[in-house]
Amino acid sequence: MRLAGRISAAIEVLTEVEQRHRPVSEALKAWGFAHRFAGAGDRAAIGNLVYDALRRRQSHAQAMQSDAPRALVLSVVVRDWGEPAEALANSFTDDRHAPEPITETEMEALRRADGPAVPDVPEWLQPSLERALGSEWIAEMQAMAERPPLDLRVNTLKSSVERVANSLKRFSPQSTDIAPTGLRLPAGQRDSRTPNVTTDEGYQKGWFEIQDQGSQIVSLLAGAQPGEQVLDLCAGGGGKTLAMAAAMDNRGQIFAHDSDRSRLAPIYDRLKRSGVRNAQVRPPEPEALDDLAGRMDRVLIDAPCTGTGTWRRRPDTKWKLSTEQLQLRVAEQQAILDAAVASLKPGGTLVYITCSLLPEENADQVADFHRRHEGFEDLNLKHVWTSYLNGDFRGLDMPHGLLLTPLRTGTDGFYIAALKRTATR
Incomplete structure (x- = not known):
């Protein structure tokens, strides 16, 4: 699938999540079963679009003046993924899986500069978060809206940090900066896939666990x-x-x-x-x-x-x-x-x-x-x-x-x- 088709699928999944109140994981799984032609890379990209839209839903809704799934996904592709608005619009014209063409109103919104920082949390929770986090609470919530890394805890009962890092060197793991027996695979960008480390021999042998x-x-x-x-x-x-x-x-x-x-x-x-x-x-x-x-x-x-x-x-x-x-x-x-x-x-x-x-x-x-x-x-x-x-x-x-x-x-x-x-x- 090309980007336009992936966007269409993400809009469909996000609509399912919002209208039927389904967990994202279930909606993505159901979409995959119904569209067997989609490869692992397609499913990962669609999932990234959906999760990125939900992480910064208020920011994207403010920028687009709409919180409709289509508006959110289009904003993610331009603002978070760095796709030029004009190139995105052109890509819709020659892909039969693409959504409806981008309108002039949508194009204006996609070109518009972002407004003031938005905390991207429900309004009723903001007083509690400010009480806990102080003056940096908005910056904290912006950090909370980023993609997370994949962290691993090395099981010292069976292995060592060096041994596990060597086993996973194809993923270029980094040592965690605080936890002494942790390894980190940084979050990817755009349509990157999260490595499936559970298939690694070291995981099967109990050398490490997935743990933030x-x-x-x-x-x-x-x-x-x-x-x-x-x-x-x-x-x-x-x-x-x-x-x-x-x-x-x-x-x-x-x-x-x-x-x-x-x-x-x-x-x-x-x-x-x-x-x-x-x-x-x-x-x-x-x-x-x-x-x-x-x-x-x-x-x-x-x-x-x-x-x-x-x-x-x-x-x-x-x-x-x-x-x-x-x-x-x-x-x-x-x-x-x-x-x-x-x-x-x-x-x-x-x-x-x-x-x-x-x-x-x-x-x-x-x-x-x-x-x-x-x-x-x-x-x-x-x-x-x-x-x-x-x-x-x-x-x-x-x-x-x-x-x-x-x-x-x-x-x-x-x-x-x-x-x-x-x-x-």
Whole structure:
């Protein structure tokens, strides 16, 4: 397919997403099944057009004076992909898969200079984001609207950074600048395809995992030590369980638990592939953690949240988020924090993590926890940073914890707080 045909397909997919409220991944998959003639390069290009349009939807809508899928995609091709407007219009004339010809009104909009910077987030969330990020909040949101890189965490239980980098040298990986065992494949431009590293021999052997550098950073800041007893209370697919197992050098014990059986399902194969021997999966039954009461050196809560820190990867979710969803997540987080206390021994550490930028889910949540539970003190994670990570502290110092952002740390957005239990009860 040529560019004009890819544009037509992207408009079709984006229309499906907006009219039927389908997740982008599902809409793209359905389009691919219905158009078997499209190759892998075509599907990648179409996906890039759709995701780029959603990442900067308000900016493109402002420039085009329209938020229709066609207007958004045309603006992406000219403003983000650098295609000259005249050349784009000409390409529509000799491609039977092209959309309708570009109108004079559209051409004027495509030639028009961009207006003031737009934050590209729902208006109702802007006060919360400004409260969390301060005067740089618009710049932070512009960074959040960029394409993300592909980050990998080298599994030191089986391999080394040098060995994995050599295995993937055809992709020219770079060492991550903060996480000590990470590799990064930078985001591509225009219609470039994201490398499928899961087919690499090293991945099949468990030498590395796909994990954003931000997730790697908070996994290390969690501070799990060899020989400790650790509960990963919201383990999901096991990304942070695997990272902590490597940090603990397979010594001690990690209990991986999740309330959702389907989220937990991938962890079994991942543990086996990665050579993790100190992790035990606890199923989502109510009594599954009873024997751990008061025994844990460390309880990790990778809390369910709005996912506002992952908008680079899932830009469609930011336009679907509602106040009701935020309130539901806040209530879930509160319940999980309260439940976690039972497993923690005196002197143990409660680690609270979200992939959110919103203070309602982060500092506010920890402050509320302190009001409900006496005998906990905040640990200074900036000091922990210098022990486990490369370079000086680059995150945002927040009440009770710290925040990672695309602008400051080049990562997804993550909040982490660590609370030491000082009381005996």
